[in-house]
Amino acid sequence: MTEQPDSSGRVASGNPRLDAILGGGFPAHGINLVVGPPGSGKTVLAQQYVFHNATPDRPAAYLTTVSEPLEKVLRYGQTMAFFDASAVGRAVFYEDVGGLLGTEGLAAVLERVDTLLKERRPAIMVVDSFKALTPYATDQGGFRRFLHSLAGQLSAFPVTSLWIGEYDSSELSTAPEFAVADAIISLSSDRVGQRELRVLEVLKLRGSGFLSGRHAYRLSEAGMDVFPRLADPIDATAYPLGTERVSSGIPALDAMLDDGYWPGAATLVAGPTGSGKTLMGLHFIVSGARRGEPGIIATLQENPTQLQNIAQGFGWSLTEDGIALLCRSPVDLYIDQWVYELLAAIERTDARRVLIDSLGDLAFAAGEETRYREYLYSLVQRCARLGVSLLMTFELPDLFQVTRLSELGVSHVSDNVVLLQYLRQPAAIRRTLTVVKTRASLHQPQVREFTITPDGITLRDEDPTDSPLDRDC
Amino acid sequence: MSGRPVYSIGAVAQMLGIPPATLRTWEERYGLLAPERSSGGHRVYSRDQVEQPRFVKAQLDSGMSPADAHRLLAERVAAGSVSLGAPEAAETRLLILLAERDPHAAGLAEYFLRTEGYEVVAALDAAEAARKFDELIPSMIVIDLLISPGSGLELCRQLKQRSGALVLAISTLETSDQALEAGADGFLQKPLDPLQLVSAVKDLLGASAFLRPSSARPQ
Numbered sequence: 001m002t003e004q005p006d007s008s009g010r011v012a013s014g015n016p017r018l019d020a021i022l023g024g025g026f027p028a029h030g031i032n033l034v035v036g037p038p039g040s041g042k043t044v045l046a047q048q049y050v051f052h053n054a055t056p057d058r059p060a061a062y063l064t065t066v067s068e069p070l071e072k073v074l075r076y077g078q079t080m081a082f083f084d085a086s087a088v089g090r091a092v093f094y095e096d097v098g099g100l101l102g103t104e105g106l107a108a109v110l111e112r113v114d115t116l117l118k119e120r121r122p123a124i125m126v127v128d129s130f131k132a133l134t135p136y137a138t139d140q141g142g143f144r145r146f147l148h149s150l151a152g153q154l155s156a157f158p159v160t161s162l163w164i165g166e167y168d169s170s171e172l173s174t175a176p177e178f179a180v181a182d183a184i185i186s187l188s189s190d191r192v193g194q195r196e197l198r199v200l201e202v203l204k205l206r207g208s209g210f211l212s213g214r215h216a217y218r219l220s221e222a223g224m225d226v227f228p229r230l231a232d233p234i235d236a237t238a239y240p241l242g243t244e245r246v247s248s249g250i251p252a253l254d255a256m257l258d259d260g261y262w263p264g265a266a267t268l269v270a271g272p273t274g275s276g277k278t279l280m281g282l283h284f285i286v287s288g289a290r291r292g293e294p295g296i297i298a299t300l301q302e303n304p305t306q307l308q309n310i311a312q313g314f315g316w317s318l319t320e321d322g323i324a325l326l327c328r329s330p331v332d333l334y335i336d337q338w339v340y341e342l343l344a345a346i347e348r349t350d351a352r353r354v355l356i357d358s359l360g361d362l363a364f365a366a367g368e369e370t371r372y373r374e375y376l377y378s379l380v381q382r383c384a385r386l387g388v389s390l391l392m393t394f395e396l397p398d399l400f401q402v403t404r405l406s407e408l409g410v411s412h413v414s415d416n417v418v419l420l421q422y423l424r425q426p427a428a429i430r431r432t433l434t435v436v437k438t439r440a441s442l443h444q445p446q447v448r449e450f451t452i453t454p455d456g457i458t459l460r461d462e463d464p465t466d467s468p469l470d471r472d473c
Numbered sequence: 474m475s476g477r478p479v480y481s482i483g484a485v486a487q488m489l490g491i492p493p494a495t496l497r498t499w500e501e502r503y504g505l506l507a508p509e510r511s512s513g514g515h516r517v518y519s520r521d522q523v524e525q526p527r528f529v530k531a532q533l534d535s536g537m538s539p540a541d542a543h544r545l546l547a548e549r550v551a552a553g554s555v556s557l558g559a560p561e562a563a564e565t566r567l568l569i570l571l572a573e574r575d576p577h578a579a580g581l582a583e584y585f586l587r588t589e590g591y592e593v594v595a596a597l598d599a600a601e602a603a604r605k606f607d608e609l610i611p612s613m614i615v616i617d618l619l620i621s622p623g624s625g626l627e628l629c630r631q632l633k634q635r636s637g638a639l640v641l642a643i644s645t646l647e648t649s650d651q652a653l654e655a656g657a658d659g660f661l662q663k664p665l666d667p668l669q670l671v672s673a674v675k676d677l678l679g680a681s682a683f684l685r686p687s688s689a690r691p692q
Contacts, residue, residue: 029664114580117581118581118584118585121667149577152575152576152577153577155575155577155664156575156577156578156580156581156663156664157581157664157665158664158665158666159664
């Protein structure tokens with residue numbers, strides 16, 4: 001447990017990503033407002049802070065008012081992993097002030113807070129729900145006077161306060177508690193297609209910077225887990241570039257690429273369905289692993305069994321080759337959660353190569369074009385700085401005659417682009433491969449026919465544009 | 474809390490009965506008793522740092538040489554224990570004048586000091602504080618430097634010059650340097666932690682309370 005605010009004057013939540021958004025945590029000794037609709041996780045967030053920080057020497061006082069019965073707070077609270085029943089009554093003191101409010105009004109709350117500060121000497125005080133106090137004032141002036149007194153009481157003592165309320169956005173500019181608060185955290189949701197994506201946003205934070213924008217979060221029995229929006233600004237600082245070229249895993253393609261890709265490069269493999277994109281990615285990962293370069297297959301397309309089955313068809317064993325799999329469903333995908341899992345896997349395995357299969361799933365889950373562009377740019381930049389070579393697949397909608405290489409600026413952020421296409425023949429369809437772009441490198445721009453054999457992708461020697469096949473197309 | 478710098482060299486000298494010049498000499502010669510410096514270069518001691526010269530003095534009083542006393546201190550520091558225990562508050566109830574502009578803060582500080590057995594009188598502005606000081610002759614005055622805007626430092630300076638009163642300066646702003654220059658014996662930043670406030674008051678009153686029992690105002 002964290003007993004005291006850190007040197008930056010912040011109270012950490014125990015969730016490093018949430019603290020990163022808040023610049024270290026909630027401002028210590030400040031008044032922090034957590035707002036959102038019912039079920040958005042306000043009480044979970046407050047209790048997470050309480051149980052992470054409270055100690056017998058620096059306890060927490062958790063005051064419930066009239067919208068959140070204490071019994072309910074405790075009943076659901078104890079289902080959370082962070083809830084420590086043995087701390088209740090020792091380091092965490094729950095108290096229902098709803099009864100006091102009903103009989104004696106807001107003045108009794110002030111009196112009770114004063115007593116608690118003197119007797120309990122809490123380091124954290126939660127009021128859940130704060131908004132429910134409003135109707136107990138006879139008029140707006142009365143509530144402002146109450147607010148002023150309460151803020152004065154709390155400012156005179158080293159206590160970090162969390163006020164929780166079901167406020168809506170229209171109240172931001174009118175409710176006086178928003179002016180008093182040192183930090184305001186909003187919990188809400190965005191609609192993406194047919195689903196709701198939970199989002200946390202810092203609306204106000206006095207005294208320091210914070211990560212702006214809407215950050216996805218999930219609630220589970222572990223509490224609130226937040227995924228800071230991956231949106232890195234341009235970083236002009238230099239970073240080491242490797243000098244040894246990275247093989248694509250296909251010797252003939254390496255020859256077209258001037259002996260492979262640059263290390264840390266992002267390569268886009270675009271093509272229609274079934275054209276061999278995933279297989280090209282497997283070549284890249286398996287050949288790297290066999291050279292001692294750990295790899296990760298991050299797939300939103302196949303499950304591990306399907307992937308193993310594909311690999312075995314070409315004589316590869318993903319487990320034997322020490323390749324890490326990050327298989328996730330595109331259903332209800334949070335792109336920021338996914339990317340933090342990927343970055344953690346890179347760190348854990350010291351991966352040098354990563355296959356992302358496929359970008360289309362990420363674009364769909366992002367829901368919004370600008371968000372997807374900044375996300376992909378940030379991911380590519382982070383991998384480049386880590387020296388991790390990326391191979392990203394992207395499915396093109398047209399089976400024949402590609403009119404657009406990629407959507408949403410994917411080719412723009414990629415260092416290399418390899419295009420896979422079908423060539424139509426009267427009696428058959430053939431596959432071709434073209435290196436369209438290699439940044440800071442030479443390449444052979446021919447259109448090369450390839451076949452898929454038990455050895456994987458095999459490039460044919462002749463240029464299909466010179467063959468009768470293409471003259472027929 | 475015990476590691477936070479609070480006390481001026483004058484206050485430490487008074488607490489321990491060691492001249493400031495001796496404290497400086499020990500610091501330069503043996504390098505152990507080195508307090509932090511404020512931005513203005515003033516020595517500011519934490520509670521832990523008060524314990525160390527207290528330990529050295531106890532060894533000297535028992536006949537040990539300064540060099541041996543510092544050698545022993547170094548051993549104790551390495552072993553993680555030099556405490557001799559802070560002096561207990563005097564049996565007589567000591568009067569503390571609390572010059573605090575914020576009624577909430579004054580109420581809390583008064584409560585915490587009273588629970589430790591001190592008599593407390595509060596004044597909400599500088600003029601009232603000066604009047605009550607002359608009238609009651611408290612053992613110590615706690616001054617919020619932001620009292621009667623701009624008057625806290627002047628009040629601190631005046632009372633020190635006039636009576637040599639023990640002054641604990643407090644402020645929401647980190648102005649320890651200005652406080653020490655104005656003669657304050659210690660400085661605490663607000664909001665005040667109850668234990669920190671009580672410890673600082675006890676430390677500052679510790680030695681002087683024995684020296685000046687007549688200044689106490691029993692109820």
